[in-house]
Amino acid sequence: MRPAGGARAAANEPQSLRSILLQLAPLLILFLFSFMGSLPNLFSTPPPPNPTYTFSPQSPYTSERVTANLDIPYYVSPTDFSAHPIFSSIPQQYQSEPKAGVYSRPLYSFERSIEQHWTNQMMRMCELEMQDRNRKADAQRGFFGFGADWEAVKRIERGKLESCEVLLKKKLISRY
Secondary structure, three states: OHHHHHHHHHHHHHHHHHHHHHHHHHHHHHHHHHHHHHHHHHHOOOOOOOOOOEOOOEOOEOEEEEOOOOOOEEEEOHHHHHHOHHHHOOOHHHOOOOOHHHHOHHHHHHHHHHHHHHHHHHHHHHHHHHHHHHHHHHHHOOEOOEOOOHHHHHHHHHOOOHHHHHHHHOOOOOOO
16 A cells, blocks of 8 residues: 555656746746846946035135026036036036036036035035024923023024025025
8 A cells, every 4th residue: 555655746747836936936936036137237347426516615625616596506526516417418518607507417416415504514514503492492491491591592583593594595495
């Protein structure tokens, strides 16, 4: 009786292997397509990183440029920037203009990232200024109003916050 049972088990082996392969087929196809999608990237060179910049002039970032959208001044190294592919994307007659982003899509895209960085930085500074103003006003209010200097509180609350004012002028916030 054992040989017959063993023959039956051997006959089921190819069928179980086939069913396993059929179950794995969708995963194998998915893996194959994802590999084929990334295949071109294996043989291409990555794009160069964006040029480095600062928001204030400091060596070697001495060449001032201005973003096309929000008019944010930024500074690049003249030698590094002129060697970057973004610079070569600017039509030659506009390369010396500080606001050349309107003439070059890559430069415009780069400048949008600069504006986003600048806006985030200014928003954080504005928030810190508001927290500082609130802390100073709370200190002048005294303990449950006892010993409060209401004139100082009004003066503090009327004070202008530098970063918030800049954001207001650029129309990035409506009030603070």
